[in-house]
Amino acid sequence: MSPSRDPSQARFVRVAETGRATVSLRVDARPVQAYEGDTVMVAILTTQGGLRDAEFGPERRAGFCVMGACQDCWVWTRTGQRLRACTTPVRAGMDIVTRLVRGDDDTAPMRATTGGEEALWPLA
């Protein structure tokens, strides 16, 4: 099986090195296939358009410098670990969260334990 890619939503385009073994992970509770040797950033952005919600603005973010300098690509694991997506290799079984949890949003992949209107980091 080749890695998942929805052309209408993916941001990155694979142009080489597509013959590698695949690994399975979850992104916002959705099963995703990636290649061994992918960074977390590539695993996510070849299947969707964003990596995270900006904390200080309304927009989605998808990284910027891709070399560990800007820190605009940090994502969370479901267990609360933070990963810099551009420098972290993908591993099978990763469970990544790219959405901030908002207390008033039942559709968010996770519910914050404290609720409320304020945007919160995923806690559980």
Next chain:
Amino acid sequence: MAARVIVIGAGPAGVRAAEALVEAGVRPLVIDEGRRDGGQIYRRQPEGFRRTYAALYGTEAARAQRLHHRFDALRPHIDYRPETLVWNIREGVVHLANAQGASHAPFDALIVCTGATDRLMPVPGWQYAGTYSLGGAQVALKSQGCAVGERTVMLGTGPLLYLLAAQYVKAGVTPAAVLDTSPTRARLRALPQLLVKPAVLLKGAALLRTLRAAGVPIHRGVTPVRIDGDEELGVRGVHVRLADGTALDVPANAVAMGFHLRPETQIADLAGCAFAFDDAAGQWLPEIDEDGRSSVPGVYLAGDGARVRGADAAECAGRLAALAALRDAGVEPKHDDAARLRAELARFSRFAAGLRAAFPWPAHHARQLPDTTVVCRCEGITAGELRRVCTQDGAVEANRAKAFSRVGMGRCQGRFCAHAGAEVMAAALAVPLADVGRLRGQAPVKPLAVALDPAPYADVTVATQDNAASATPRSMELS
């Protein structure tokens, strides 16, 4: 030579510095953030990837291969710490962190080869998902075999603008447009200086031929107006004003932008090195002599992290700095080619000055940014807020403006906003750019895990070499 020598960075400068040290019988500690050596320019693809050197590095394939092979041969003779961050330097001690934890390493000589990142100019809308630095768009391709979008606009100025566009053409993802802020006349004026490296000029001409053959629209002398986008879906297009004053909209789902490079100087700053304002570069740069000695005895700066002169110059500067470190420690290097390296570096400096003139930093764009433009991408702080703290709150200097506005206080620590922010401040205060000052380096230079366990805070002991004539340096000890 009883010296503990540390090299920070394993790009062209760091590798050549390590090579010169090993030649003299010194076993350096080489610390690098990357998973593999090569730095950004000669970044090695992950193990198991199969593209050839020619496919990855084009005209620079032979240079990249030489450097990688040299480093592979050096590996038994150095203490190499990849994926390791130097997050602070205090009183002759380097502080390290990696996935295993934290440690520190005292040194007698430190050679700082920290490289460069893109110099950025805000454009309204650059916070939208799908906006990348030119360097980032190149790393995605080289290191991961990915383009950052199906239709990418290359926006900004500098040699990397054209190199990246040509690399995307060759990868089969033809850019939507190349939009260069520098006018054609700047390039003509810079020609005499650029002729000092005719081979590099010819490579530039070849890039242009590649772009023209692929039908990529190229516009020079553009004024970026905005990146159009959607909060959820990201970039939708780029709007610029052309040199003749007409407006141009280019539909796109990605933007790669950059305006030449800026050196990564935080480590030099934390080491206590003196800085001076460089009028030609319009930047504060650490002071170095022609061999790379900083103002701090025992601390040497080489490569694009000290002066942006490109990868070939970095190889010269790295070796030159290591030779200086050896001589300062009383060791006569076996192959002392310092005179040749200095002459070569002088030519690279002249060429770099030519590139700065050909692809000038468009300071006037920063000064004219609309108040609503986000200057600080980390925390979404606008040009208007930065102007307000200058004119209303009395922030007359960069660090004060940072404290009041938080521009430069976010996670990137000012790497991508400080240059434009200083221009915005200088215009608001009506003072020369140098008077705004520069943001002080702060430890940690990048985020550290809060859970980092300081308990096994073992000293890393850098090998000492008591006999410079010995060809087999003593191995490193962990205490």
